[in-house]
Amino acid sequence: MMATTPPERIEAKPLRHPGRWILAAIIIALAVWFIIGAARNDAYGWDTYFRYLFDTRIAIAALHTLAITILAMLFGVVGGVLLAVMRMSPNPVFKTVAWVFLWIFRGTPVYVQLIFWGLIGSIYDTFNLGVAEIPLEPFTSSAFLLAVVGLALNEAAYMAEIVRSGVSSVPEGQIEASKALGMSWSQTMKRTVLPQAMRIIIPPTGNEFISLLKTSSLVVAVPYSLELYGRSMDIAAALFEPVPMLLVAATWYLAITSILMVGQHYLEKYFDRGATRQLTTRQLAALADAEGTIPANVQLVDAPEPKGR
Numbered sequence: 317m318m319a320t321t322p323p324e325r326i327e328a329k330p331l332r333h334p335g336r337w338i339l340a341a342i343i344i345a346l347a348v349w350f351i352i353g354a355a356r357n358d359a360y361g362w363d364t365y366f367r368y369l370f371d372t373r374i375a376i377a378a379l380h381t382l383a384i385t386i387l388a389m390l391f392g393v394v395g396g397v398l399l400a401v402m403r404m405s406p407n408p409v410f411k412t413v414a415w416v417f418l419w420i421f422r423g424t425p426v427y428v429q430l431i432f433w434g435l436i437g438s439i440y441d442t443f444n445l446g447v448a449e450i451p452l453e454p455f456t457s458s459a460f461l462l463a464v465v466g467l468a469l470n471e472a473a474y475m476a477e478i479v480r481s482g483v484s485s486v487p488e489g490q491i492e493a494s495k496a497l498g499m500s501w502s503q504t505m506k507r508t509v510l511p512q513a514m515r516i517i518i519p520p521t522g523n524e525f526i527s528l529l530k531t532s533s534l535v536v537a538v539p540y541s542l543e544l545y546g547r548s549m550d551i552a553a554a555l556f557e558p559v560p561m562l563l564v565a566a567t568w569y570l571a572i573t574s575i576l577m578v579g580q581h582y583l584e585k586y587f588d589r590g591a592t593r594q595l596t597t598r599q600l601a602a603l604a605d606a607e608g609t610i611p612a613n614v615q616l617v618d619a620p621e622p623k624g625r
Contacts, residue, residue, distance in 0.1 A: 361560030368551060368564050377547035378568050384463055384543060385529045391468035392528075393521070396475025403480055414476065421473035426466075430537040433466040434459070460542075463535035471528055478520045482513035522580035526573050533565075544568055 354360055368374060402414035421429070437456030442449040455461055486509050494504040533545035541550060545565050552561035 359559060360563065361557050364555065364557050364560040365563050368548075368561065369567060371551075371564075373547055373551065374544070374564060374568065377542060377544045378572065380460075380542050380547075381529065381532050381544040382572070384460070384467065384532050384535065384540075385525070387464045388467035388471055388532070389525050389528055391464070392471025392475050392524075395468065395472030396479050399472060399476035400479035400483065403476060404483070418473045418476060421470050426470045426531060427534050427537050429470055430463070430466045430534055433462045434538040436462065459535075459538045459540040463532075463538045463540045463543075466538065467528060467532065467535070471524065474524060475521070478517055478524070479513075482515075482517035483509060485516045486512045518584055519580075522576070522583065526576050526580070529573060529576065530569060533569075 355362070399414045399417060402410040403418075405411060437452070440452055440456070442451050490508050490512075491504055494508045499507065532543055535543060536546045536549075539546075541547065548561040548565040549558070552558040555561070
C-alpha cells in the first residue's frame, strides 16, 4: 500500500472589513473636530468652568446629593422588599395594596411626585389619630426630608419588582428541598433563596442606584436647592453664565457615577462566585461571537460524541 500524505493544515484568514475602519476613522475625526471646536468656543466659558470645578460650595453640594441618594436608596430597598413580600403574599388585601402602590408611583412622573411632596404642607398640617393630633410641621418644613421621602417612595416601587423577580427566579424545588432538610423560613431565605436571588437582584439594583443619583437633580421641584444641580444653577444665576456651571455639575455627576460603576462591577463579581456555565467548544465560540468576549464564569467541557443512527 502506498503511504498517504496527511493533508496540509488550513490557515484560516479573517475576513477584512474596510468599511469598519473607514467608519471608525470618520467617527474619530468628528470627535477630534468637536473637541477642538469646543476648546476654542468662548461660549463654553472654560475659565469659569475651571474656576468653579473644585469650588467648596460645589463639593459640599455633591455631598448633599450623595446623602439624598444613599438615604433614598436605603429606604427604597426596605420599602421594595416589603412591597415584594406583599405582592407574593396569598392575602388578597396585601396584594391589592401593593399593586395600587406600584401602579401610582410607577405610572406618574417623579417630578410631579416631588412637586406634590413640596406642597404637602399646604394640604396636611396635622395627623389626627382621633384621640390626639400630631403636628406635621417639623416634617413638612424640611425640604431635605421631603426630597428623601419623595425619591424613596418612587424608588420602592421599582425595587419591589426587582426583588420579586430575583426571588421568583429561584426554582421552587430548591425551596421545598430546604424545607425537607428541616430549615426554617428564615434559614431557607438566608441559605438557599437569597444567595441565588442576589445574582439577579444586584445588577439592576446597581443601575437603579446610579439612576437615582442623577434623578436627585429633580429635587429642585420640592424645592431643595442645596444639592449639586440646584447649587450650580444658583451660582450660574449670579454669574449669568449657565453653560459652564452646567458643565461643572455634569463633570461631578460623571465622576461620581464612574466610581459607582466600578463598585457595581466588583459587587456583581463577588455575587457571581461559584456560578459557572459548562459549554462545549462550539457553544463557547458562538457565545464569544455574540458577546464579543469570553465570559469569566464559563467552563469548557468536551462535546458528547454523536450517536450513530
